[in-house]
Amino acid sequence: MNYSRYVTTLSQNRQGSLIREMTSLLTNASPELVFMAGGLPNPHMFPFQAASVTLKDGRALTLHPKLMTDCLQYGPTPGYPPLVKQLKDLTQKLHSPPCWSDTELIVTAGSQDGLCKAIEMMINPGDYFVTQEPCYTGTLSILNPYKPCYLTVSSDHEGMRPEALREALAQWRPEDVKDSDGNVPKVLYINPNACNPTGVSLTEERRREIYRIASDYNLIILEDDPYYFVQFGDMKDFPPSFLSMDIEGRVLRFDSFSKVLSSGIRVGYVTGPKPLIQRVLLHMQVSILHAPSVSQVLVSELLKTWGEEGFFNHTHSVQEFYLKQRNAMVAAAEKHLTGLCEWAVPTGGMFLWLKLPNVPDTWDMILKRALKKNIVLVPGRAFMCDSSKPCNYMRAAFSIVTPDQMDTGFKNLAELIHEEMQR
Numbered sequence: 001m002n003y004s005r006y007v008t009t010l011s012q013n014r015q016g017s018l019i020r021e022m023t024s025l026l027t028n029a030s031p032e033l034v035f036m037a038g039g040l041p042n043p044h045m046f047p048f049q050a051a052s053v054t055l056k057d058g059r060a061l062t063l064h065p066k067l068m069t070d071c072l073q074y075g076p077t078p079g080y081p082p083l084v085k086q087l088k089d090l091t092q093k094l095h096s097p098p099c100w101s102d103t104e105l106i107v108t109a110g111s112q113d114g115l116c117k118a119i120e121m122m123i124n125p126g127d128y129f130v131t132q133e134p135c136y137t138g139t140l141s142i143l144n145p146y147k148p149c150y151l152t153v154s155s156d157h158e159g160m161r162p163e164a165l166r167e168a169l170a171q172w173r174p175e176d177v178k179d180s181d182g183n184v185p186k187v188l189y190i191n192p193n194a195c196n197p198t199g200v201s202l203t204e205e206r207r208r209e210i211y212r213i214a215s216d217y218n219l220i221i222l223e224d225d226p227y228y229f230v231q232f233g234d235m236k237d238f239p240p241s242f243l244s245m246d247i248e249g250r251v252l253r254f255d256s257f258s259k260v261l262s263s264g265i266r267v268g269y270v271t272g273p274k275p276l277i278q279r280v281l282l283h284m285q286v287s288i289l290h291a292p293s294v295s296q297v298l299v300s301e302l303l304k305t306w307g308e309e310g311f312f313n314h315t316h317s318v319q320e321f322y323l324k325q326r327n328a329m330v331a332a333a334e335k336h337l338t339g340l341c342e343w344a345v346p347t348g349g350m351f352l353w354l355k356l357p358n359v360p361d362t363w364d365m366i367l368k369r370a371l372k373k374n375i376v377l378v379p380g381r382a383f384m385c386d387s388s389k390p391c392n393y394m395r396a397a398f399s400i401v402t403p404d405q406m407d408t409g410f411k412n413l414a415e416l417i418h419e420e421m422q423r
């Protein structure tokens with residue numbers, strides 16, 4: 001593929017940082033190397049000596065002085081090498097990317113960081129951007145300052161509708177846009193599993209059809225998948241990722257540990273075609289330099305201590321927890337919101353997406369009146385590309401509320417909706 005058509009002038013103008021490149025020479029350097037480049041602070045002057053982190057299963061991760069230095073020192077931009085290796089192994093196991101030899105993986109400060117940099121690499125102000133709607137607010141917040149020309153694709157209980165994607169693109173003929181360097185659609189954003197905010201996942205059939213359409217129109221697919229491990233069901237039945245079907249090198253996949261290990265630890269990773277990953281890397285070289293070393297070492301040591309089986313046992317327990325939470329929230333919705341709201345039962349993640357057929361717009365109801373009923377939800381407009389239009393949806397998160405709180409919250413919400421219907 002010719003990747004240059006996807007890369008903005010700003011991103012093309014980025015040059016590698018000499019000092020950062022030199023720092024990478026320290027990885028696996030021979031003891032004879034006299035490294036006088038780079039302003040690496042002397043770790044002897046850091047006040048931290050060692051650390052031990054106790055896991056909930058009682059085991060301890062011991063960060064002895066050498067590991068502690070890895071935690072505290074500048075590291076290579078693509079990531080802490082042992083972690084990069086572990087993540088590559090995991091990605092190969094879970095997704096077997098068909099173009100693996102042309103694929104690169106780098107660690108980012110959460111997937112938001114990777115998304116933000118990938119979008120900056122590919123989008124100029126006013127460019128087209130093809131996205132599912134509703135769409136994760138964090139992505140819209142990155143994009144909105146570019147004032148993009150959104151091509152929105154509706155979704156239903158099985159995720160983005162391929163026929164709606166074809167309709168959105170129907171004003172162009174594939175052969176006219178495929179190789180164009182002009183302002184034509186080039187990027188498709190999709191949150192395939194347990195979508196934020198709808199809570200539903202794309203079926204395998206739809207994924208294959210969407211990949212075909214992306215191929216016809218030569219689109220890069222931004223596969224934002226932080227809820228991969230929070231899908232409800234057996235891992236062996238998870239639908240294939242876009243990365244796993246990417247025979248053409250058109251997928252940039254964003255993974256995150258936020259939902260399964262820790263969100264504050266800020267570790268995610270981006271996998272995709274080398275020429276695009278290289279551009280993201282150049283941006284990192286001048287912004288965060290690399291994802292936090294302490295976090296990367298901690299995740300790496302955790303994965304090492306657990307091994308593959310231990311990690312999957314953990315992700316399974318995370319799934320089971322959120323499944324129970326989902327069941328409790330759906331039960332509370334059935335009890336209090338039947339007849340007032342409609343919803344699809346989430347297939348993963350943390351959110352219930354509620355439609356209010358009798359309330360034309362939830363914005364004022366939620367932002368001005370819900371707090372008086374002691375409830376806070378997110379109005380649907382926050383997930384719409386044009387947030388000025390009325391929207392009769394809202395998002396309820398079932399991640400941290402207890403079943404009792406869900407019951408009280410939805411009882412109050414029902415009262416609020418009844419009052420709203422009288423207005």
Ligand SMILES: Cc1ncc(COP(=O)(O)O)c(C=O)c1O
Pocket residue numbers: 109110111112113136138191196224225226255256257258263267268
């Ligand atoms: C769809 C989606 N993408 C990306 C993110 C950002 O995740 P991270 O914490 O890895 O930056 C989130 C977080 O809520 C999300 O829901």
